[in-house]
Amino acid sequence: MHEAVAEGRNGMAAMTEGLQHTHQAMERLDERVTHIAAGTEQIGQAVRAISSDVHNIAQVSADLLGKAGQVLEHSQAVRKDGDHLLDGLGAFRLRLHRDMQERVEALADEARLTGDVATAERLLRETLASDPRFELFYLVGSDGRQVSENIFADGVQASAGSARGRDWAQRPWFRAVRESGRSHVTPVYRSSATDAYCFTVSVPVRDRDGSLLRVLGADVRLSALL
Numbered sequence: 001m002h003e004a005v006a007e008g009r010n011g012m013a014a015m016t017e018g019l020q021h022t023h024q025a026m027e028r029l030d031e032r033v034t035h036i037a038a039g040t041e042q043i044g045q046a047v048r049a050i051s052s053d054v055h056n057i058a059q060v061s062a063d064l065l066g067k068a069g070q071v072l073e074h075s076q077a078v079r080k081d082g083d084h085l086l087d088g089l090g091a092f093r094l095r096l097h098r099d100m101q102e103r104v105e106a107l108a109d110e111a112r113l114t115g116d117v118a119t120a121e122r123l124l125r126e127t128l129a130s131d132p133r134f135e136l137f138y139l140v141g142s143d144g145r146q147v148s149e150n151i152f153a154d155g156v157q158a159s160a161g162s163a164r165g166r167d168w169a170q171r172p173w174f175r176a177v178r179e180s181g182r183s184h185v186t187p188v189y190r191s192s193a194t195d196a197y198c199f200t201v202s203v204p205v206r207d208r209d210g211s212l213l214r215v216l217g218a219d220v221r222l223s224a225l226l
Contacts, residue, residue, distance in 0.1 A: 096225040097185050100133065101201050104218045105183055108203040113139070114213055117148050124151040135191065135198060136219040139205070142178070142212045144169025156193050173202040177215045188222055197222040 107113070112123045117139065124137040128151060135156050139148035150163040168174045176184035186200040198219050205214040 097199065097201075100218075100220045100225070101183050101185055101203075103131075103133075104201040104203045104216065107218075108205045108216045113205050113216065114207055121148050121151055124148070128153045133220055133224040134218055135194060135221050136217075138163065138217045140168050140174060140215045140217060142214065144171075144174055144178075147214065152193065159193065173200050173217065174215055177202050177204050178212065181212065191219060191221075193219075194221075 107123075107127060110123060113120045120139055124139075128134055128137065132153070135153045137148075137151040138146055141147045144167055146163050146166045146168060148164070150159060152158045173184055173186055176182075181204060183201065183203045186202075188197050188199045190196070191198045198221055201218045201220060203216045203218070204212050205216050207213040
């Protein structure tokens with residue numbers, strides 16, 4: 001019987017020890033759950049802060065987009081007004097048109113424009129370098145096909161590819177020279193190279209017999225004249 005009592009006591013001691021271990025494990029589990037809950041709350045706060053920032057950015061972006069639309073609308077209105085003024089300006093010839101016509105006619109009298117094309121192009125480049133009123137020169141044969149490259153002034157974006165061989169026979173600036181034998185000045189228009197206002201002076205280049213050999217085209221910057 002003493003042995004049974006001893007075994008009972010040992011069993012109770014073992015159970016008590018097991019309960020203590022279980023209690024300690026529960027406390028550690030409770031501590032970990034507390035940490036997880038605190039971390040979850042921190043994550044929630046961070047998510048809410050990020051969501052608020054995203055909302056603010058979206059609002060600022062919408063404001064900027066609206067202002068950009070207003071700027072675009074105003075710029076289009078300014079451009080439209082400029083085009084209306086351009087129409088009025090192109091309806092008459094200014095004194096500066098005649099001055100530039102005489103300048104291009106004097107250039108067309110240069111013998112170097114009647115020789116080989118490379119020599120003519122060098123002369124046109126020299127003229128562009130010395131006279132900022134011009135933005136572009138080109139030479140067209142009497143058949144309307146371009147014989148030179150487009151000779152651009154410095155700072156003007158050159159068009160891609162070669163311009164040689166382009167057919168301008170039906171363009172008014174060429175036909176006016178070929179049919180009348182005299183120089184022609186176009187109305188003011190927007191340059192496709194610079195989007196700035198310009199006008200074109202086209203002038204006959206004659207051979208020694210006085211026959212039409214080529215047509216010299218010169219695009220003149222309006223801003224350089226006003």
